[in-house]
Amino acid sequence: xxxxxxxxxxxxxxxxxxxxxxxxxxxxxxxxxxxxxxxxxxxxxxxxxxxxxxxxxxxxxxxxxxxxxxxxxxxxxxxxxxxxxxxxxxxxxxxxxxxxxxxxxxxxxxxxxxxxxxxxxxxxxxxxxxxxxxxxxxxxxxxxxxxxxxxxxxxxxxxxxxxxxxxxxxxxxxxxxxxxxxxxxxxxxxxxxxxxxxxxxxxxxxxxxxxxxxxxxxxxxx
Ligand SMILES: [Zn+2]
Numbered sequence: 001x002x003x004x005x006x007x008x009x010x011x012x013x014x015x016x017x018x019x020x021x022x023x024x025x026x027x028x029x030x031x032x033x034x035x036x037x038x039x040x041x042x043x044x045x046x047x048x049x050x051x052x053x054x055x056x057x058x059x060x061x062x063x064x065x066x067x068x069x070x071x072x073x074x075x076x077x078x079x080x081x082x083x084x085x086x087x088x089x090x091x092x093x094x095x096x097x098x099x100x101x102x103x104x105x106x107x108x109x110x111x112x113x114x115x116x117x118x119x120x121x122x123x124x125x126x127x128x129x130x131x132x133x134x135x136x137x138x139x140x141x142x143x144x145x146x147x148x149x150x151x152x153x154x155x156x157x158x159x160x161x162x163x164x165x166x167x168x169x170x171x172x173x174x175x176x177x178x179x180x181x182x183x184x185x186x187x188x189x190x191x192x193x194x195x196x197x198x199x200x201x202x203x204x205x206x207x208x209x210x211x212x213x214x215x216x217x218x219x220x221x222x
Contacts, residue, residue, distance in 0.1 A: 014045065015045075018041070018042055018045045018046075021036075021038050021042065022042060022115070022116040022117075023115075023116075024036070025038050025039070025042070025116050026113070026114055026115050026116050029083065029113050029114070030114065035083055035113070039081045039082070039083050039111065039116070040079075040080075040081045040095070042081065042111065042116050043079055043080070043081020043082075043109035043111060043118075044064050044065065044079045044081070044109075046109060046111070046118045047065065047077075047079055047107060047109050047118075047121055048065055049219070050118060050121065050159055050219060051067070051121065051158065051159065052067075053065040053066060053067050053077065054066045054067075054068070061101070061102065062076065062078070062098060062101035062102035062103045063076035063077055063078050063101065063102060063103040063104075064077060064078055064079040065077045065079055065107075067105075075104045075105055076102060076103045076104045076105070077103065077104070077105045077106075077107050077123070078097065078098060078101060078103045078105070078106050078107065078126065079107045079109060080094045080095045080097065080106065080107065080108050080109070081095070081108075081109045081110075081111060082094060082095070082108065082109070082110055082111065082148065083110075083111040083112070083113035083116060084110055084111070084112070084113055084119070085113050085114070091147070092147070092148045093145045093146065093147050093148065094108060094145050094146050094147070094148055094151055095145060096145050097129060097130070097133060097145065097146065099130060099133065099134070100130075101126070103126050104125070104126055105123050105124070105125060105126055106123065106124050106125075106126050106129045106151075106155075107121060107122070107123045107158075108121070108122045108123070108148065108151055108152075108155065109121050110122075110148075117212070117217065118159070118217065118219070119217065120157060120159065120160070121157070121158050121159040122151065122152055122155040122156065122157050122158065123155055123156060123158050124151060124154045124155035124156070128154055129146065129151070129154060132146060132150070132154070133146065160216050160217060174187055175187060175188060175189050175192070177192065177195060177196070177199075177200075177213075178213055178216075178218040178220065179196075179199070179200045179203065179218075179220060180199060180200070182195060182199075189213075189214060192213065192214075193206055193210075196209070196213075203221060204221075
């Protein structure tokens with residue numbers, strides 16, 4: 001099936017809906033301990049925003065988004081979202097991965113269950129994931145879903161890349177403003193508050209972006 005991009009007014013409206021539902025879903029989780037049931041949609045939307053994917057039209061079979069590679073090929077992606085607390089992910093499982101699907105990659109979007117903000121995105125080729133699910137006697141097969149840590153062992157972290165990529169580790173101690181790239185001296189965040197207030201306060205109040213910046217999860221607005 002050919003993928004039609006959503007028109008601008010529809011995608012602007014979707015962006016607004018997601019922005020409004022995120023705090024509601026997070027509050028619902030705090031009150032009930034259960035997800036509201038929008039985690040999948042929020043995860044798809046955030047992955048598309050962060051990684052510049054095209055979301056597939058509703059009811060597309062087998063995949064949720066398309067990535068256009070530089071060589072012109074299209075990668076079909078099944079996206080799974082999981083909202084987690086601060087505690088370890090041990091024992092947590094992904095949602096059910098569709099079998100025999102027309103898809104090339106499985107992507108796992110981990111969200112903070114207190115805010116539904118993105119924490120990590122991982123991806124793995126679909127074929128070995130499917131083989132793991134099909135393996136006779138495997139726990140994954142019995143449950144129809146891979147454990148998150150099991151999936152991570154087969155996967156590559158694609159966001160945030162600075163934290164994930166060994167080749168970037170030498171620069172890991174260098175702190176730079178995620179909005180303009182200004183480098184702070186001495187490998188610390190000292191001065192980020194004054195810098196942000198003088199340069200980027202019209203984008204967002206420093207208090208509202210502080211934790212995202214310091215944890216490396218800040219996303220530049222469109
Ligand atoms: Zn800056």
